[in-house]
Amino acid sequence: MRMFFAPEETEEYEAACSLLIRRMSQWARERGESVDPFFVETALDYRHRGTRDGRLGLWEPRHIEEYLLDWLPRTVTVLPGEEPADAPGTLAALLRYLDAMGLSDPRGASSADNLAAIETLAPRYAPAMADRGRWGMAKFWAVTAAEQGIDVQDPAALESFVELAQQGEAPYDQDVLDEVLRNHLTRGPAEVTRAEPQLPVLLPTEKELRARAEMSRALRWLRGIADWAGHEGRMLTAKGNLRMADARTLVAELGTGDVVDTVRSSTQLPRLGLAVEWAKKARLVRVAKGRLYAVAKAQPLLRDPLALWRHAFETFPELRVPLLGTRSGRHVGSLLFDSFEDAVPDVLSTLYSLPHAMPWPRLRDSLHLRYRAEHELTGRYAWQTELGHADRDLRTALDVLEDLGAIKRHDGMADPVFLDIPLEESVLPPAGLPPELAELFGAVAGGHGDSEDAAERSKVQRAELTDGPVELIRLTALGHDSVRRRLLAEGRDAPRVGELAHASxxxxxxxxxxxxxxxxxxxxxxxxxxxxxxxxxxxxxxxxxxxxxxxxxxxxxxxxxxxxxxxxxxxxxxxxxxxxxxxxxxxxxxxxxxxxxxxxLNEPESLVMVAESLLQLLETAGPEGLLEVLGGRELSAHKALEAALASDHPDQAGLADLRTVAEQARRRPAAHLGRSHQRRRPGASGRGRGGRRRH
Incomplete structure (x- = not known):
């Protein structure tokens, strides 16, 4: 029983759901509990299709709230005159079952916290189901049609009603429909794009991270500016800039490295200007009535180097203008300027969990591919010019990230896994590397198509990587820690080695x-x-x-x-x-x-192995899939099942399931065994009991 499936593993996921629903229903009956298989299915579907990580066994209060108050109201239709079933009660039973069977992911919330969240949210469930503004589009039209006597179980009748309504020949509530459309645009579809899981990373303790944060050059800038501004404030120029005398003092005290001898305005000191704007974005300082003040509420943050470092890291993507200037500013803007807030986190995510330092040419060219996909430019010269500007700005961003202490750069030879060489000669990328990262390795990304341009780029890049040392880039421990925190906040899977020390x-x-x-x-x-x-x-x-x-x-x-x-x-x-x-x-x-x-193997062990093989196949393929496989073997389905049932296999529940399959095989003509069947788990047609439908 796996608790994680890739989006394309449809049959494997549905077979696992069928087994889980069947076993859980039996478990509940033995305890005198009532559960609704339909809502067990919707809860599993929510985690599989409605969340970015897809981990069926990991639940937290935020998942419970989204499932009960958003996913179900959007996707499950309750027809007029019906009461919504007890989805909170079924969810509570599901979480207790997962815990009892050892299927809960220990990285989620505790069972007590999750059950408390269900109890708190349960009173809001029925009103949410009735709130038409929370409905999805398909649900809106289904209920509207049913309220006017249309048989919504008849797809043709429902489609005809919607067409009439859209033509103004059938009544509907336009205000509600507008709200449904607005919510769809702001919340997005119920089913979300799955994010690739990351490899586990090994991180230092909080104490060690705090000590490393204390050494950050950029943190020294931010603290220094806040201390300099103070509670009394410092006078700014009429245009809101630092006075030149103050700027010279700060450059010397903070060690920003700006050259002050040949400039007339503090706006010509890029590092100092960036530090001041960064302090503003981080709400460490503020401007009021022509003066720069330290923010009093930021004092606890300034005293905690790790918390301050994390806060500075989170605000870095907001520094596009002070870091890169404007298109009408001190230099020509670039393709990176247009996508800075998205591209920088993507660059850091690319570096995350890589087992080897990233060569600059690989990182640079991964951004080039992004630009080519997002922009339409014609002519080699135009592309060379634009990409040159983008590379310049990327290096500027990397310089500041190194000052912060998020990345480390050094010169060296690129690891062979990054070389664009024939597959049979390459060093394969590490096992389990997410596809979005594996594409960066030569073994996978051996050219980006069959075009001559792609082949030429591949040839040039390989020469660049092998002719001598190149710049190598990696995340530091602080960088790994904060990227991981961001991935987790986005609902992604980002394991940390050591976090399971107290798990069951x-x-x-x-x-x-x-x-x-x-x-x-x-x-x-x-x-x-x-x-x-x-x-x-x-x-x-x-x-x-x-x-x-x-x-x-x-x-x-x-x-x-x-x-x-x-x-x-x-x-x-x-x-x-x-x-x-x-x-x-x-x-x-x-x-x-x-x-x-x-x-x-002796004879008893051989029989046990037959049973074990069939039981595993039953779990992964379901009853029909098992019969389909057995029908194509020399040993008939009947004999294989009889051998398994005669074994001393200790799994009595599994053998009971096999016994049910054996009964099905006996009732089915031999000629029908092994044929392909359409396999559905309970409710997979989209329709539940009592007229409930999933959309």
């Missing part, structure tokens, strides 16, 4: 199995073990977590991750071959790793 064993193994590369997994597991009383106790908790996992594919993924990350993992794996509960999982991993062959 099931939570730890689930996360490293789905989201960690091997090196980070080993470091994370070592930190987790070190936080326990003893290695023996830690290992017991880890293996117990795998034993308790009721989903076969998840148990194997967890054990696989444990074996990879634990010292002498293969010996651990061999020792689990005779474990009453873990034997099927251990055997499956041993066979898949080719430590054991089919000839090494």
């Amino acid at each position: 064993a099931a939570g730890l193994l689930g996360v490293i199995a789905e989201h960690y590369d091997p090196d980070a997994a080993r470091t994370e597991l070592a930190a987790w073990v070190a936080a326990r009383e003893s290695p023996a106790e830690a290992l017991q908790k880890l293996t117990d977590a795998v034993r308790a996992t009721p989903f076969r594919t998840r148990a194997e993924a967890m054990l696989d991750a444990l074996v990879d990350a634990y010292p002498d993992g293969e010996a651990l794996l061999r020792g689990l071959r005779g474990d009453p509960l873990l034997a099927p999982t251990a055997l499956s991993v041993l066979v898949r790793r080719e430590v054991l062959g089919a000839e090494d």
Whole structure:
């Protein structure tokens, strides 16, 4: 049971949803609880399709609020005369189930905090569902049609009504429709574009980060300007600039590096001018009645170097004009000027989690591709001129980011992974690297098309990277920390090695199995073990977590991750071959790793392996998918299922599911086995019980 699926993994996701809904419904019945499978499905769909990270097991109060008060009112139609079902109650049951099954992501909020959020938000759910301004477009037309007696279950009838309404021949509330349109434009579509997950990063402690922030050159500028301005304020010129005498003093005291001997105005001191504007953007100083004052409320921030550093980093993208000037200012504007607030965060995200320092030519050319996609320029000279200006401004931005301490630059040879060389000769990019970053490596980005221009650019860039040392750029620890904070604020997945030290064993193994590369997994597991009383106790908790996992594919993924990350993992794996509960999982991993062959298994183990294979296939493909696969094998579906059911496999719930599939196979003519079937999970047609529909 995976809890994360790529957007294109439609069948895998739907099979997992079907299994989760079925198992959860059974779990709830055993406890005398009532849950609505339709709303279990919508909750999973919200996390899969409506959020940028797509992690089904990670919930926080912000997700709960958005799901109950935005996603459901926009996407689920309740027809006239019906009451909205208890979605908050079903969501609470789902979160309790995920927690009980070890499926919750430990990086989310605690179960207590999430359940408290549901209880707080529940009274607002029904009014939100009834608030027409929150509806989506499809829901608006469906309810409007139903209120006028149209059978909205008939697509043709509904479409005909909408056409009549748009032609002015059927009544509808134009004010409500206008509000729905405005909300759609401001909030965007219910389904969002998935952001690629990032590789885990290793960061220093807060204490170490604070010490590094204290050494920032740019932080010294910002504090110095606030201290100089003070509560009494400093007089400015009639145009609101620093007086030249004051500017000379500040350049000397702050060490901005500006040349003061040949200038007549403080506006000709770019570094000092930038520092003053930065202090304004950060609300450390303000201008009032011709004087520059320190902001009293900023004093606690000025005393905390790490908080101040993070604040300065967050405001840096707002410095386009003071950093680059205006198009009518001191130099010609560039393509970077037009996209500065978006491009700078993208550059920093590109550097994030790269295992090697980024060569300047790669970073520069990644921006060139962006410019070419966003702008229409004709002629080689026009492009060369514009790109030259953009490169100049990018270097200016990098200079200041280095002064802040967000990046570090040095000269050296580019790592071979960045070279644009034939795939069979290249060093492959690190496993698990997000595609948006992998494209920067030569093994993936071997030219940007078949055009002669692309081939020539590739040839020139390779020569630039191999002829000698180039400028190499990487994020510092402070840079990594703040980029990660921004990614998390955007709802993206950005793991930090060490953040799972206090997670449950099931939570730890689930996360490293789905989201960690091997090196980070080993470091994370070592930190987790070190936080326990003893290695023996830690290992017991880890293996117990795998034993308790009721989903076969998840148990194997967890054990696989444990074996990879634990010292002498293969010996651990061999020792689990005779474990009453873990034997099927251990055997499956041993066979898949080719430590054991089919000839090494005795007859009971062979039967258990048949059962384990079918149970895993049932989880990933669903009942119809399982029968489809079995129908194409020499061993008939009936015999395979009979062998599995006769085994000593310990998963009784899974065997019960297989028994149901076996009954389906017996009722189905042999000629029909193996045919392709349209597989849908409950509610996948968009229609729930009681006329509810998803749009």
